[in-house]
Amino acid sequence: MLNSQPPLLQVKNLTKTFPVGKDAHLHAVDQVSFTLQSGESVGLVGESGCGKSTLVRLITRLLDVTAGEIHFDDAILSTIAVRQFPQNPYRAGIQLVFQDPTDSLNPRFTAYDTITEPIKRLSSVQGRQQLQARAAELADLVGLPQDLLSRFPHQLSGGQKARVGIARAIALNPKLLVLDEPTSALDVSVQAVILHLLADLKKRLGMSYLFVSHDLNVVRLLCDRVLVMYLGKIVESGPVEQIFNHPRHPYTEALISAIPSFTAQPHPIPLTGEPRSPINPNPSVCRLYGRCPKGEDLCHQVMPELTELSSNHQAACHFPVSSDLAV
Numbered sequence: 001m002l003n004s005q006p007p008l009l010q011v012k013n014l015t016k017t018f019p020v021g022k023d024a025h026l027h028a029v030d031q032v033s034f035t036l037q038s039g040e041s042v043g044l045v046g047e048s049g050c051g052k053s054t055l056v057r058l059i060t061r062l063l064d065v066t067a068g069e070i071h072f073d074d075a076i077l078s079t080i081a082v083r084q085f086p087q088n089p090y091r092a093g094i095q096l097v098f099q100d101p102t103d104s105l106n107p108r109f110t111a112y113d114t115i116t117e118p119i120k121r122l123s124s125v126q127g128r129q130q131l132q133a134r135a136a137e138l139a140d141l142v143g144l145p146q147d148l149l150s151r152f153p154h155q156l157s158g159g160q161k162a163r164v165g166i167a168r169a170i171a172l173n174p175k176l177l178v179l180d181e182p183t184s185a186l187d188v189s190v191q192a193v194i195l196h197l198l199a200d201l202k203k204r205l206g207m208s209y210l211f212v213s214h215d216l217n218v219v220r221l222l223c224d225r226v227l228v229m230y231l232g233k234i235v236e237s238g239p240v241e242q243i244f245n246h247p248r249h250p251y252t253e254a255l256i257s258a259i260p261s262f263t264a265q266p267h268p269i270p271l272t273g274e275p276r277s278p279i280n281p282n283p284s285v286c287r288l289y290g291r292c293p294k295g296e297d298l299c300h301q302v303m304p305e306l307t308e309l310s311s312n313h314q315a316a317c318h319f320p321v322s323s324d325l326a327v
């Protein structure tokens with residue numbers, strides 16, 4: 001049914017070269033074509049240096065294209081100059097969550113300033129009261145306690161900074177969220193919490209994701225389809241389970257065989273199902289993670305982050321779980 005609709009994003013023969021030395025060019029992105037449907041999550045995987053970040057920067061218009069086209073919604077983005085894109089109305093529809101939440105936040109901006117900056121620039125929500133109400137709503141959505149909105153980045157934990165970055169990205173209700181290895185700079189315990197948050201947000205807000213990662217297991221958890229990139233080209237694409245169980249390209253096989261103790265079983269902490277309700281009455285015990293049958297170590301690692309964010313813990317316990325794990 002999804003495929004009967006025009007794609008939300010269509011990339012056609014997209015190419016980016018960088019000059020390297022005299023008369024030589026590196027093809028960082030080489031004739032890449034793919035589509036992404038509305039509501040779909042597509043994973044982009046590949047080894048370091050294969051061109052993932054360059055492709056992301058082209059699609060989010062942080063980098064001018066050498067050749068090819070980027071269609072988004074009913075617009076052709078590739079013809080819009082990079083310096084003009086921040087003021088373009090389509091800028092609101094496509095947002096980026098950066099790799100490192102520390103690097104991507106302005107150290108002189110409070111969490112409130114960061115979250116409201118795109119709203120002030122690109123939406124009709126203006127005026128102090130309206131902005132405060134929207135910032136509070138966004139903080140709740142990403143599980144950031146509202147009393148942290150007045151803090152600067154150096155006063156926030158890694159997980160809290162990641163939440164601020166995500167709140168900024170969803171502030172304008174984008175149709176497409178591009179996530180460039182959004183958890184790779186975080187501790188493994190916080191990674192799990194943020195991945196669950198992203199899965200929950202996608203379900204609640206109906207956004208599409210282009211999710212870049214070198215971690216195939218993460219892509220498997222969050223995505224419907226996978227694009228495998230190698231030396232600037234998409235060498236294989238398809239539904240997640242097909243790619244994992246029947247890889248055709250030797251590079252895809254190599255990527256899968258490199259996953260430590262990979263099995264074709266579903267992940268022990270499913271990311272689907274109905275949100276938990278009501279709120280966990282006992283904030284000292286995360287019952288979701290406590291009941292995870294195979295994630296005992298992970299569960300205990302996640303606890304400090306959850307207890308640190310006491311009101312946040314309640315939001316955390318709304319993470320979707322499958323009925324067999326619900327308590």
Ligand SMILES: Nc1ncnc2c1ncn2[C@@H]1O[C@H](COP(=O)(O)OP(=O)(O)OP(=O)(O)O)[C@@H](O)[C@H]1O
Nearest residue numbers: 018019026028046047048049050051052053054055
């Ligand atoms: N501004 C630039 N000038 C020259 N070469 C560049 C530039 N940006 C990227 N490259 C080169 O383009 C290729 C692709 O880089 P890119 O950062 O897109 O890879 P990646 O897959 O995102 O890697 P990683 O996973 O390590 O972030 C690399 O060989 C890189 O050195």
